[in-house]
Amino acid sequence: MxxxxxxxxxxxxxxxxxxxxxxxxxxxxxxxxxxxxxxxxxxxxxxxxxxxxxxxxxxxxxxxxxxxxxxxxxxxxxxxxxxxxxxxxxxxxxxxxxxxxxxxxxxxxxxxxxxxxxxxxAEKTSVGNGLGDMNPEAWLADQKGISPIRMDHALIYGGDIDGNRKLFEDVLDFTLVERVKLEDGVTDLATWLTCSNKAHDIAMVRHSEDNKLHHVSFLLETWEQVLRAADIMSMNRVSIDIGPTRHGITRGTTIYFFDPSGNRLETFSGGYQWYPDHHPITWTWDQVGRGIFYHDRKLNEAFLSVLT
Amino acid sequence: MxxxxxxxxxxxxxxxxxxxxxxxxxxxxxxxxxxxxxxxxxxxxxxxxxxxxxxxxxxxxxxxxxxxxxxxxxxxxxxxxxxxxxxxxxxxxxxxxxxxxxxxxxxxxxxxxxxxxxxxxAEKTSVGNGLGDMNPEAWLADQKGISPIRMDHALIYGGDIDGNRKLFEDVLDFTLVERVKLEDGVTDLATWLTCSNKAHDIAMVRHSEDNKLHHVSFLLETWEQVLRAADIMSMNRVSIDIGPTRHGITRGTTIYFFDPSGNRLETFSGGYQWYPDHHPITWTWDQVGRGIFYHDRKLNEAFLSVLT
Amino acid sequence: MxxxxxxxxxxxxxxxxxxxxxxxxxxxxxxxxxxxxxxxxxxxxxxxxxxxxxxxxxxxxxxxxxxxxxxxxxxxxxxxxxxxxxxxxxxxxxxxxxxxxxxxxxxxxxxxxxxxxxxxxAEKTSVGNGLGDMNPEAWLADQKGISPIRMDHALIYGGDIDGNRKLFEDVLDFTLVERVKLEDGVTDLATWLTCSNKAHDIAMVRHSEDNKLHHVSFLLETWEQVLRAADIMSMNRVSIDIGPTRHGITRGTTIYFFDPSGNRLETFSGGYQWYPDHHPITWTWDQVGRGIFYHDRKLNEAFLSVLT
Amino acid sequence: MxxxxxxxxxxxxxxxxxxxxxxxxxxxxxxxxxxxxxxxxxxxxxxxxxxxxxxxxxxxxxxxxxxxxxxxxxxxxxxxxxxxxxxxxxxxxxxxxxxxxxxxxxxxxxxxxxxxxxxxxAEKTSVGNGLGDMNPEAWLADQKGISPIRMDHALIYGGDIDGNRKLFEDVLDFTLVERVKLEDGVTDLATWLTCSNKAHDIAMVRHSEDNKLHHVSFLLETWEQVLRAADIMSMNRVSIDIGPTRHGITRGTTIYFFDPSGNRLETFSGGYQWYPDHHPITWTWDQVGRGIFYHDRKLNEAFLSVLT
Missing domain, CATH: 3.10.180.10 (2,3-Dihydroxybiphenyl 1,2-Dioxygenase, domain 1)
Structure with missing residues (x-):
């Protein structure tokens, strides 16, 4: 394989x-x-x-x-x-x-x-995507709501993200794709890791409190679907944190929003595909705003503080 | 890794x-x-x-x-x-x-x-994508023409595609993603193989003559870029074989066209991402048209005959 | 007004x-x-x-x-x-x-x-679009199928399209937007007329038989919706004449397809907006293919012959 | 006409x-x-x-x-x-x-x-769009930057917007398309007027100071072009006020941004097409946020205060 x-x-x-x-x-x-x-x-x-x-x-x-x-x-x-x-x-x-x-x-x-x-x-029952494995249609006609393609990744917050990275790299064979440096230019504020061709399968931000969730992310197919998702959120008065916008990191387009309990979710689309011979990308502290939110070019207040 | x-x-x-x-x-x-x-x-x-x-x-x-x-x-x-x-x-x-x-x-x-x-x-000099590895912009401002993201895959024609598949699977660790069966329901007319999360890294069609090329394919970011590519082809009087349309196989959207020497090329976008625990998809002979060209639902004359 | x-x-x-x-x-x-x-x-x-x-x-x-x-x-x-x-x-x-x-x-x-x-x-009961006239949402959540925005125009076939044009222009205040000339460079093969900012409200093609319909057209919002429409047609085995593609004339993106009785319909999107101070656009006979189907650059057999 | x-x-x-x-x-x-x-x-x-x-x-x-x-x-x-x-x-x-x-x-x-x-x-020299009036291509190949389709409308701020509306309606034959009411439910905070099929050709907001500009707006073809515009703004460190997002009013997608002198501009796309038999849409004060910015559902600080 x-x-x-x-x-x-x-x-x-x-x-x-x-x-x-x-x-x-x-x-x-x-x-x-x-x-x-x-x-x-x-x-x-x-x-x-x-x-x-x-x-x-x-x-x-x-x-x-x-x-x-x-x-x-x-x-x-x-x-x-x-x-x-x-x-x-x-x-x-x-x-x-x-x-x-x-x-x-x-x-x-x-x-x-x-x-x-x-x-x-290693095992979970395959129930299929509803299209079958023989002569499938291009997509499932019977969908409702935002209807993402898949659960894609999570961004977690905690103290020892260096230890996390080392474990993911050394034991689970993940690889560093992007990182944001703190003002000292040495310490990682955040890292994005992959175990596939995706730009990230898990990401983590350094934080004073352990075991916190920033968001679980769901993949959409296109930027037009991102707009549609934001529209559906508004129609349903879902609390939107930020977006539609683009991340500089991973290049993906995105909306952060909250479930009724305050858990932050993301619907995103796009971004590049990663290979092991790519060099990791580094964001310096002065550019972190553009790295996280490419258009606003500054962190919103919630990014570093609203967690569950 | x-x-x-x-x-x-x-x-x-x-x-x-x-x-x-x-x-x-x-x-x-x-x-x-x-x-x-x-x-x-x-x-x-x-x-x-x-x-x-x-x-x-x-x-x-x-x-x-x-x-x-x-x-x-x-x-x-x-x-x-x-x-x-x-x-x-x-x-x-x-x-x-x-x-x-x-x-x-x-x-x-x-x-x-x-x-x-x-x-x-294993080695090719990395010259970078022009964005650098530090605080990159989201894309390269200085582009011209259709400007695909990457060379993505090739579709080749020849006799012993069973032997090809066996070699790619057994020696190079590729995996079968989709296949089209001939009328006998047993013999493969065509197979799509991957070595990554892509739906295909190489594909092959059974053909009477060996060592033939059907097309080399280039990736575009969106369906809107596929339209733009077709427009640019028309502006430059490039010979278009078919498209813009969608493949049933891989679900990608596509244009087939020819370079000035008659080599067929493809610009495509989208399609699903593959994992090793997915079941291969099979297309039966009576549905091959829809598999290749999802909207026309029939093969055009050129598909099986125009090769270089 | x-x-x-x-x-x-x-x-x-x-x-x-x-x-x-x-x-x-x-x-x-x-x-x-x-x-x-x-x-x-x-x-x-x-x-x-x-x-x-x-x-x-x-x-x-x-x-x-x-x-x-x-x-x-x-x-x-x-x-x-x-x-x-x-x-x-x-x-x-x-x-x-x-x-x-x-x-x-x-x-x-x-x-x-x-x-x-x-x-x-002059009068038809207004039943509204379902969003109301106060604080409306951006679109109707409850839609099914292709779901066009509006019925947009028709293309009719008949003999005296010069007479048609004169009547639409002189009596109904329509204006010529685009035209295709026959080989003689003088006679109109086809004309596109507007009574609004649209590139066409009605169009007509010269034909040996009177009172024929080429198609009735429905507007979609985007090129991505055109793709979705073609997908839905394929899922429902609707007969597609041509598309998704672009017209050179009006610049709109399009699919021609047939209802179960053989009436040709169109779903289209885009195209420019017209003003009365624009010069009409003329297509010469040798470029009619590119004018009708911008990517194929030739008429398909059905365009001039399949009518109801 | x-x-x-x-x-x-x-x-x-x-x-x-x-x-x-x-x-x-x-x-x-x-x-x-x-x-x-x-x-x-x-x-x-x-x-x-x-x-x-x-x-x-x-x-x-x-x-x-x-x-x-x-x-x-x-x-x-x-x-x-x-x-x-x-x-x-x-x-x-x-x-x-x-x-x-x-x-x-x-x-x-x-x-x-x-x-x-x-x-x-009534008169301005027609220099053409570079495509000519005979057999034109679908768009101009030689473009740079964001490259909007046209200058589309302006939003102006001043005191007597009732007087403005009356003048535009009674003398210049414009029509009211949408309006936002103040808390009293009677007074207009803002009105959108058209002289065409567009949802707005000029708009105005009630403000304590006369003769102020909120923004001049430029039309883009698609939501994907809106994203591209925001990316180009970020690459050039252009100050973005808000966006990409959607307006509830007109349904258009939008970015507000500033020229180097602080004049606010807009690049937008989409929105519905208006006809004289449509009923005007009214937004109540409690929904003004959703009317102006459909996803954020609140006015940003700059909307009512930053003017030139």
């Missing part, structure tokens, strides 16, 4: 304050498809063009935020290998039995240096 | 009938950047967002067609490994010394069962 | 072979909204962003084609004035009583020199 | 602080074409698809702002008629001789109740 090891972000599990309101938001406004509920109260969703059973899960809780972020790996052997490498690296891992999460095989769990819970798994 | 082995198509070398006319076409109309000429008469080009010295090369000859198609591999060790695997598989390989192609390291050459010459290489 | 006299194309009445099949096609695939049926069997439709009760009407008949094409005029006084001018010009006119067509005021009917039946009317 | 009287906004004359810097900005960044300079120091520009000699003029002054805004009328007879109607209405008019403005016929000048200087004229 030329794509090996960790394949992609596979699921984000988020806490919400009101389950019914959230299910309505995620199905009718964001346009995910509900694919199941389990006895512990979790509700499972997938995006229209995803094949696996789910990529997004919510559960009711007293405060918003992200329980865990999962990555699908190539196969069971790779899962074992990565678990071994994590332990060898000094990381405590835990096995969650197959089926604890609906339609999902055994998961290997561990905490990042920033306190975030990460899961690796 | 989660992206390993063969990284991507790295260069296509095409024969043209008139060098000056072709250089004008490839720089002013297609909008590639000329990056060098060598003493053997080859002219080198790159697309604006490519980092390596060149991805497209032409040389004057009596008849049009493709001399060879090259893939960049991860590093020199991978190059050695892949050479060893090719030989073990029974393929005769040849080493071309570094520098024989401008700014390019040693290449390992071999012929596919369909007679096409393939090159693998 | 700076917009006076004839305002715009107001309705096309087409004959279809199977009413149920046609209603399904026009509502589910083209995505018009059915707004009523009358006792004579006519079914009425509107596009989502139109305010008036209907812009498209079908009735069952033994052969396809267009019964009549209607224009809305500024008010009842203008209707009287135009009727007077028509009669003075030597045209026989007929008054059809209010209500004969659902929710529509009195119509003044007459035949063009090419035999087509034209209707003028 | 079905389009009669006042045809369209024909020119805006703006004051700039530094002529060379401004010429560079308007030609290289906004991408207008300089078409002439006169002995009084005015520099003339046109957009690529405009036919007349100029639509935008700058002159050096000590403070930024707009000298006057001109409308082209149908012909000399209409100019005389409108002058007569203005005088009859009690407006003082002045004739400026032909040639005082380059390539422009006699102008009739008058002041609006808000103090703005308006000019009407």
């Amino acid at each position: 030329a794509i090996t090891g960790v394949l992609r972000p596979g699921h984000a599990v988020l806490r919400v304050l009101d389950l019914d309101e959230s299910v309505h938001f995620y199905t009718e406004v964001l346009g995910l498809k509900e694919t199941g509920r389990d006895k512990s109260g979790r509700v499972y969703f997938k995006c229209w063009d995803e094949r696996d059973h789910h990529s997004f899960v919510i559960r009711k809780a007293d405060r918003a935020g992200m329980d865990c972020f999962g990555f699908k790996v190539q196969n069971a052997a790779v899962l074992n290998t990565l678990e071994g490498r994590l332990r060898e690296y000094g990381v405590v891992t835990e096995r969650v039995p197959a089926g604890e999460m609906l339609e999902t095989g055994e998961r290997v769990r561990f905490h990042l240096p920033t306190g975030h819970l990460i899961e690796l798994y | 989660a992206i390993t082995g063969v990284l991507r198509p790295g260069h296509a070398v095409l024969r043209v009938l008139d060098l000056d006319e072709s250089v004008h076409f490839y720089t002013e109309v297609l909008g590639l950047k000329e990056t060098g000429r060598d003493k053997s008469g080859r002219v080198y080009f790159k697309c604006w967002d490519e980092r390596d010295h060149h991805s497209f090369v032409i040389r004057k000859a009596d008849r049009a067609g493709m001399d060879c198609f090259g893939f960049k591999v991860q590093n020199a060790a991978v190059l050695n490994t892949l050479e060893g695997r090719l030989r073990e598989y029974g393929v005769v390989t040849e080493r071309v010394p570094a520098g024989e192609m401008l700014e390019t390291g040693e290449r390992v050459r071999f012929h596919l069962p369909t007679g096409h010459l393939i090159e693998l290489y | 700076a917009i006076t006299g004839v305002l715009r194309p107001g309705h096309a009445v087409l004959r279809v072979l199977d009413l149920d099949e046609s209603v399904h096609f026009y509502t589910e695939v083209l995505g018009l909204k059915e707004t009523g049926r009358d006792k004579s069997g006519r079914v009425y439709f509107k596009c989502w962003d139109e305010r008036d009760h209907h812009s498209f009407v079908i009735r069952k008949a033994d052969r396809a084609g267009m019964d009549c094409f209607g224009f809305k005029v500024q008010n009842a006084a203008v209707l009287n004035t135009l009727e007077g001018r028509l009669r003075e010009y030597g045209v026989v006119t007929e008054r059809v009583p209010a209500g004969e067509m659902l929710e529509t005021g009195e119509r003044v009917r007459f035949h063009l020199p090419t035999g087509h039946l034209i209707e003028l009317y | 079905a389009i009669t009287g006042v045809l369209r906004p024909g020119h805006a004359v703006l004051r700039v602080l530094d002529l060379d810097e401004s010429v560079h900005f308007y030609t290289e960044v906004l991408g207008l074409k300089e078409t002439g300079r006169d002995k009084s120091g005015r520099v003339y520009f046109k957009c690529w698809d405009e036919r007349d000699h100029h639509s935008f003029v700058i002159r050096k002054a000590d403070r930024a702002g707009m000298d006057c805004f001109g409308f082209k009328v149908q012909n000399a007879a209409v100019l005389n008629t409108l002058e007569g109607r203005l005088r009859e209405y009690g407006v003082v008019t002045e004739r400026v001789p032909a040639g005082e403005m380059l390539e422009t016929g006699e102008r009739v000048r008058f002041h609006l109740p808000t103090g703005h200087l308006i000019e009407l004229y």
